Every structure is written in structure tokens, then in C-alpha cells.
Amino acid sequence: MAWRDGIKAFDAAIDVGMVWISNHGNDAFALLRGLLEGGFGAILWLLAEIPFWALSVMVGALGWRLLGWRFGAFATASLALCAALGLWTETIETLALVLSATTMAVLIGGGIGVFAGLSPRLARLLDPVLDLIQTLPPYLYLLPAIAFLGYGPATAILATFIVAVPPTVKLTALGISRTPTEFLELGAASGASGWQVFSKIRLPFALASIMAGVNQSLMMAFGMVVIAGIVGSGGLGQTIYASVRTLDIARSVDAAIAIVVLTIVLDRLSQTAARPQSFKTEPRA
């Protein structure tokens, strides 16, 4: 059976390749893993330092300021509920995972998006790659990550980053490239430098689009972080995965409830932030 041999040879080649890559790239992977876990650890440490009630009240206050008292009360109650379910540690782990992956996605994706917005050629090159990332099932990204970074949060964050990065890149590029011509002309005619045109004209016009991208990235990250429970990410995802395996359905439902309320809170907060303050309609005088 020639085709079976073929597949065996293919698998063997992959194994050899993996060994080669991990032998030669070991330091690089160790560094990457260190960076990812370091960032995650720092955020987690910060969140863990704050008592659950204080964090609940802080998020509630933020919600109250941005969206009114109803949402503020809902946000506080949601976080308190997570603690009441006995899932506070997992909740802040999930938050730390989402925040570290999203921060990476925003910094790196935003940067790439800006360049893609300024260079149609780069945008044309990136588009199929981003489309492919979004087309493939997110589950797949755990494979290369676990092969090189091993079991743990680093893998979860890397895979989550890959899933979360396309919306930020796409919507940043879109926002930056769609500056109305007359405003670019205004910049040039006023004697603005390239950087000034970017920071004073392109960026303010792109802000709404960029923030919409950040919101989408955040939501993608949330979805992926839960899936990443199976690679030992920690947090609510792992709780669900573990309790399903032991048929502890009640506990998995608890964790699911925590995930749902957390998602709603973060989505609403980041969506509101997507409407830049300066473009609001109220008079300032």
C-alpha cells in the first residue's frame, strides 16, 4: 500500500522537522514563552492583589461612568457572582489571559494595520493571510503553539493572539486608509509633516474604526481563551474542560455562567470605548 507508506513518510518528516525546529529554536521559544508568561503573570498578579469586591466595584464604577448606573450595577453584580460561584481565581486568570492576548493583538496588529492602511500594496499582501486565519477553525492554532511552547498559558496566549489579531489589523488599516481626501489636502496645504498628517488627521478619523477592531479582537480572544482550556491555560476554560471530563456538569455550568456574564461586561465596556469622546455631539461650551 504505497499511499500508507507515503503518509508514514510524511508523518516521519513532520516529526523530524519538529525536532529540528525545537532543537535549533529552543532558545527563541524559551524566550517567547518567558515573555508571554511574564506578561500574563504580571497582569494576573495585579488582578490578584485586588480583593474581589474592590475589583467588582471598580469595574462597576467604570461601567457607571461610561454607560450609566444600570450597567454599573450589572457589572458589579456580575463580578460578585463569579466570586460567589467560587470561581474568582479562575475568573481573574481568564481576564489576565484575555487582556494579555488582546494587548498583544492591539499593539502588534494596530502597528501592522497602520502600515497596511498607508500602503495598499502591503494591505493586498496581508488580506489573504488574515482571511485564512479567520477561515480556519481557531482550534487549529493550538497545535503549533503547543508543539513549541508546551502545555500552559503561553500556548493559550499565543493561539489566542493569532485568533484575535485579524480584526484589529483589518479595521485599523481600513480606518487609516479611508481618511477623506479633503482633509489630507488640508494637512498638506497647512504645511503639516507626514507625522503631523498621521497623528492630527488620519488617526483621529480612524479612531472609531480602530476601536471597533479592538472590541472585535477582545471578543475573539474571549472565545479562544475558553477553547484554550484544553492546553492548560488555567481559568474558566480549563474549569469547563476539566469538569466536563469528570462529568461534573453542575460546575461546568457555573463556569459557563461566569464566562457569559464576563463576556457581556467586557463587550459593552469596550464597545462604548469604541465611540471616541471627542466625536460626541454635545456642545462643550
Place this chain on the structure above:
Amino acid sequence: MTQDTSEILIDCRNVWKVFGERADDAIAAIRTRGAGKREVLRDFNCVVGVADASFQIRKGEIFCIMGLSGSGKSTLVRLLNRLIEPSLGEISIRGRNISQMNRKDLRSLRAHEIGMVFQSVALIPGRTVLDNAAFGLEVQGVGKAERHRIALDALARVGLSDWANHLPKQLSGGMQQRVGLARAIASDPGIILMDEPFSALDPLIRRQLQDEFRQLTKSLGKSAVFITHDLDEAMRIGDRIAIMKDGMMIQIGTAEEIVLHPADAYVAEFVAGISRLHLVKAHSLMLPLTDYAGPVEKLARTSPEADVQALIDLVLAAPEQAVAIAEGETLLGVVTARTLLQGIRGEEAVEKAQ
């Protein structure tokens, strides 16, 4: 006229702008064998935006460029601050050839010497009226307090100081365009480029802004290049008017010159509907003294700059139905009821005499 002695701010010499993939070949053909617009389009598939434009604009002068859409007037105005690079020819601002400027000098020229006002106004939505008016100064790196002070002053000149802290969208179209003008004058440039600034406004607001603009520009001693598709507007605002068609400047002159001596049928058709009452002046109507039979000394006198409207009143009031035109004590000619009628009809006394 006194203007002729003042400094030349803008000097355009044989400027061409050719758009298209084979623009270089087309320009070579224009340069070597004097190819025209039509040949350029036929042989190179290139469009001539501006063809062989030459003109000078002096300090304090308002120069209107009138043309219909596609005539090349918007391209021409953008050549003056090099938002568009000329294909051929030379443009000098205060004696400096702008095509040879490096980026830094060009930016400085745009920031300090040439202000621009756009048809679309282009006020940045997230900024207050004050911050919009201060935009040019902000780009120049002027400190916040200082630029706000200057911008507020500019807003006061256009009558909008009370609106400084509002957002652009809270202002009417006419007010927004005033902010655009304030933004342009805040940097105190010698030259203001106006790209059809009032075209989108209601007729009444528009006329008001035209008068305000002319007054403001004159009181500040600025030069302006004013683009419009409306001949009435050009005549109201401009010291001199250039009529553009198909990229060519077919006539440059004062409103009076254009109305009285249209360069071709196209211009003649344009000026046909223009009221001559305020455009035609005594000096182009008057009869030579020798052609007047009566005693000239007894007639009431007026200046050669008196327009038809004023002359009609004077002639009606005079028992001789004539008025003498004098510069100081020197008598220059006579305007009679007959010459006035000829003037309104569009026939000149000089032509009649010949």
C-alpha cells in the same frame, strides 16, 4: 493704477499640467513641437489640465479664476502651493521658484505664506471651532495659549468669537466657511487660495460672505486667488478676472474689460447676462471733448471711475442732459444721455466714433 507698482507675489510662467500615463512623452511633444491640447489627447491619450497659463498676482490683489467644471481651475489653484506638481513652466512665489524647493522649504511656504480655503470647508469634526481655526498654527508648533489667542482673534474678524468652543457640526454652512477663512488667515499668510469656497451656500448668505471676504482681504492687505464657476461672484470679488476654458486662460482682465471687450464668443456669451450698471465706468463711455457741441465748462463734473448707475443719476439731474468727466481740474470728456444708452446696450463711444 497704483496696484501696478506693488510687489509681485505670484508669478506663473507658461505653466502646463498634463495628466496621464504618457505625460512625459506628451510634455516632450509640447516642448519640442508645440503640440496642443487636442494633439496631446490624440497622440498620447493624456488630458491637459492646465495649458500654458501665464499670469502675475500683485500684493493686495484679488484675482478670480472663473471657469466651468473641468476647465482646470481647481488644478491651477493647486499648482500654486504645489499640491499638484506642474508638468512644465515656472511658478514663483515672492520671487522663489516653488518647483525647486525642498520639502522643508515647501512646508514652510505652505505654513507661512499661503493659506487655503476649501469648498468642502474640511473642519475636523472632533475639534472645537477654536482648535480648527488654530490648526495651521498648531502644525507650525505654536504653543497652545498663543495659538488660541491668535485663532480667537481670527475668529473675531469673521464674527464668530462667540462660537469658539462649539463643534463644527453645530454651525451653519456659512458659519463653517467663515471658520475655514479664519483658519486660513490665522497663520497670517500673504496669499489666500480660495477653492470655490462659497459654491455650496445659499445665494443670500453667499453674497454676504462675498462682500465680507472682499472687505476682510482688502483690510488685511492680503492677496487672494479665488476660484469660482460663477461669473457674478468673480465680478463682485475680483480686482482682475481670468476666464478659463479647457485648461486655457482665454482672457484676463478687470470686470469692465471683460464685459466691454470679451476675447471671444465664449466669453461674450458668458458676459451677455451681466448687468453693466456697476461695471462700466465713465472713462470707457465718455465722448471726446471735441465731440460735445455745448459749453463744457457749465456741466456738472464727476470722476472717470463713476459707474453707469451714478452717471444716469447725474445726467437725469442736469438740465443739459450731460455730465463732464474730470480728473482733478483736467476735463477728460463728456457723457451724454445718448452715450449712456449706448453704454448699457454694449456699444462703446470709441467704437462709434471710429
